[in-house]
Amino acid sequence: MLSLNDLHLFVRAVEHGGFAAAARQTGIPKSTISKRVAELEADLGARLVHRTSRSFTLTEAGRDFFDHARAALIEADAAEAVVRRRTAEPSGSVRLTASIPTAQFYLAPHLPALARDHPKLLVELHATDRFVDLVQEGFDIAVRSHFAPLPDSSLVQRRVAEEPVVLVAAPSYLAQRGTPGDPQDLAIHDALLTGRSATVWQLSREDGGGCRVEPRPRLIADESIVLLEAAVAGLGIACLPTTICRDRMESGQLSAVLPGWTAGRVTTTLLVPHRRGQLPAIRxxxxxLADRIGRIGG
Incomplete structure (x- = not known):
């Protein structure tokens, strides 16, 4: 295989009109350049340059070879640049947006590590439950947790995690009201709901079975932390993503209800305006985030 270094010296000699001029431009001795081009010709089995003491001209084969050699060097430079961009330390600012629960439970545990890993990176997080137009408002990344598929758009979507929504209640509530042994038992239990229209829970089992149940509304809130705290306080049974209630379950403040059943699944997706994801800092x-949030999927 031909050496890229030899191609480089040949191209420089042609571009500068001779070995002496190429030597002055590159700082490489004229004799070295001449020798490498001669070895290149020997490897190819063809003369590339007509040399005299006063002229330096390409042969017909040399002209064809020069065009391809120069293109090969351009491609080699581009390949090197791609790798160097990937390995360069990210710097600059990256603007994130997420809902308040997503920011608190999915981002807050990891953003300090992100800042430590990339000290030249400035991450700006805007937590809000209103709809955010990434392009119009100048955001680089949105982190969205959702139950239904996101609509098609011009944004690049990268799904990074999926986890079950589980039923939980405080041990004190279960001690007072009893622990449901079957989904139909939920009809006599108090429920912590996400909205007035969300009075029916669609439950499913790992084996594919499912059922619909309608517990008794006890408290309605469209905010996950309110439901979490209400469940811990013993007001009733709540349906929450595992990430949101895991710590309270591990501490014993909440217990799993009907552990063989789930109330759907929540997906976490990163959305990025087209092409911005190629920028080193954003990438x-x-x-x-894909690595850290991806570890929570259940």
Whole structure:
């Protein structure tokens, strides 16, 4: 295989009109350049340059070879640049947006590590439950947790995690009201609901079975932390993603209800305006979040 270094010296000699001029431009001795081009000709079995003491001209084969050699060097430079961009330390600012629960439970545990790993990176997080137009409002990444598929758009979507929504209640509530042994038992239990229209829970089992149950509304809130705290306080049974209630379950403040059943699944997706994901700083944040949030999927 031909050496890229030899191609480089040949191209420089042609571009500068001779070995002496190429030597002055590159700082490489004229004799070295001449020798490498001669060895290149020997490897090819063809003369590329007509040399005299006063002229330096390409042969017909040399002209064809020069065009391809120069293109090969351009491609080699581009390949090197791609790798160097990937390995360069990310810097600059990256603007994130997420809902308040997503920011608190999915981002807050990991953003300090992101800042430590990339000290030249400035991450700006805007937590809000209103709809955010990434392009119009100048955001680089949105982190969205959702139950239904996101609508098609011009944004690039990268799904990073999926986890079950589980039923939980405080041990004190279960001690007072009893622990449901079957989904139909939920009809006599108090429920902590996400909205007035969300009075029916669609439950499913790992084996594919499912059923619909209608517990008694006890409290309605469209905010996950309110439902979490209400469940811990013993007001009733709540349906929550595992990430949101895991710590309270591990501490014993909440217990699983009907552990063989789930109330759907929640997906976490990163959305990025087209092409912005190719920028080194934004790509670094995307890969970091995909790795960290991806570990929570259940």
């Amino acid at each position: 670094a944040v995307i890969e970091f």
